[in-house]
Amino acid sequence: METFIQLRRALHQIPEPGFKEFKTQQLILSYLSTLPSERLEIETWRTGILVKVSGTNPSIRIGYRTDMDGLPISENTSYAFQSQHQGFMHACGHDIHMAITLGILTHFAHNPHQDDLIFIFEPAEEGPGGALPMMASAQFQKWKPDLIMALHIAPDYPVGTIATRPGILFANTSELFVDLYGTGGHAARPHQANDMVIATSHLATQLQTIVSRNVDPLDSVIVTIGKMTAGTKQNIIADHGRLEGTIRTLTLAAMEKVKARIQSMVEATAIGYHCKTEIDWGCSYCQVENHVKPTQHFMHWAQAQPDINLVECSVAMTGEDFGYFLREIPGFMFWLGVDTPYGLHHPQIEPNEKAIAVAIQTMCNYISEIRQSDS
Numbered sequence: 001m002e003t004f005i006q007l008r009r010a011l012h013q014i015p016e017p018g019f020k021e022f023k024t025q026q027l028i029l030s031y032l033s034t035l036p037s038e039r040l041e042i043e044t045w046r047t048g049i050l051v052k053v054s055g056t057n058p059s060i061r062i063g064y065r066t067d068m069d070g071l072p073i074s075e076n077t078s079y080a081f082q083s084q085h086q087g088f089m090h091a092c093g094h095d096i097h098m099a100i101t102l103g104i105l106t107h108f109a110h111n112p113h114q115d116d117l118i119f120i121f122e123p124a125e126e127g128p129g130g131a132l133p134m135m136a137s138a139q140f141q142k143w144k145p146d147l148i149m150a151l152h153i154a155p156d157y158p159v160g161t162i163a164t165r166p167g168i169l170f171a172n173t174s175e176l177f178v179d180l181y182g183t184g185g186h187a188a189r190p191h192q193a194n195d196m197v198i199a200t201s202h203l204a205t206q207l208q209t210i211v212s213r214n215v216d217p218l219d220s221v222i223v224t225i226g227k228m229t230a231g232t233k234q235n236i237i238a239d240h241g242r243l244e245g246t247i248r249t250l251t252l253a254a255m256e257k258v259k260a261r262i263q264s265m266v267e268a269t270a271i272g273y274h275c276k277t278e279i280d281w282g283c284s285y286c287q288v289e290n291h292v293k294p295t296q297h298f299m300h301w302a303q304a305q306p307d308i309n310l311v312e313c314s315v316a317m318t319g320e321d322f323g324y325f326l327r328e329i330p331g332f333m334f335w336l337g338v339d340t341p342y343g344l345h346h347p348q349i350e351p352n353e354k355a356i357a358v359a360i361q362t363m364c365n366y367i368s369e370i371r372q373s374d375s
């Protein structure tokens with residue numbers, strides 16, 4: 001297992017933004033070149049990688065997917081192997097996900113499964129989303145799996161815990177970018193300007209009323225503005241403001257309703273503040289909806305494993321473009337406990353590396369037992 005901890009640490013040092021995972025791709029390809037090659041076929045797609053490990057008597061293809069990209073966060077961990085890419089960090093566990101995937105792949109490269117195994121290294125999960133374009137690629141279509149699985153680290157659960165549920169696991173998402181254009185000017189002459197600090201901050205506050213005033217209290221919806229920018233200097237009235245956020249819902253109907261309210265509020269801001277506005281909805285992900293039969297099969301199996309504490313969890317408002325794989329292919333995603341007080345996307349998150357061995361062991365054992373009737 002030491003190899004995969006070292007791989008995780010090497011990957012942790014080179015977090016890269018979506019579709020720019022060049023060093024990450026190279027590191028993985030270079031590791032793959034050390035494995036026995038008889039059963040391996042490797043394809044690249046943009047900065048992603050697909051690996052087929054041929055089975056001994058294949059009747060189905062079993063897929064396992066990891067994400068690859070880092071986040072624009074300045075790391076503040078106590079690690080000796082901190083990110084070497086200033087302002088970027090693996091703060092969502094994708095370094096751990098990749099190391100686990102390499103661990104499972106390595107096991108089956110040495111101990112072939114009866115069926116073909118397809119390992120998918122997907123770029124740009126944090127945005128703009130690698131899943132949909134990767135699924136449309138010739139490389140993916142050639143090896144399209146009949147069953148697909150993935151995991152995500154869970155800071156809240158202890159090591160040894162696996163949590164999942166049949167049905168919806170993660171929410172629908174849409175990004176949100178709003179630009180406001182007014183007239184700049186001298187701080188002492190506000191009557192000759194049109195201040196976008198005021199318009200932008202008013203809009204940011206107003207957007208927070210959507211969840212409390214427009215959404216059924218029994219629905220779950222989130223409108224988060226993660227970034228607000230405006231202005232250039234303390235004594236210059238700003239001619240431009242920008243909001244960047246994300247919307248989360250558990251139904252597409254709720255997503256449409258929230259977007260319609262945002263549209264109205266942005267248009268009303270343009271009228272009210274005599275400014276120009278532009279909305280860009282960025283990328284959107286469909287919900288991660290676990291298929292009932294394979295999820296229950298995995299949960300029954302996991303429940304019987306002495307080293308695993310299986311939890312049937314509730315829905316989370318996180319998003320994941322793994323939902324697009326599950327829209328076409330039966331399968332499931334699950335949480336892997338990594339026991340750290342800091343949450344996903346936090347600069348101090350330090351997942352417990354013991355979870356790497358837990359996940360590799362669990363998935364090697366589980367995949368070894370999968371038969372065609374389970375897919």
Ligand SMILES: CC(=O)N[C@@H](CCC[C@H](N)C(=O)O)C(=O)O
Pocket residue numbers: 092125126127152173174175245246247283285317318319320344
């Ligand atoms: C697991 C996780 O944290 N996923 C991200 C996905 C982001 C999707 C997109 N960039 C957005 O912000 O809407 C998440 O923030 O949940």
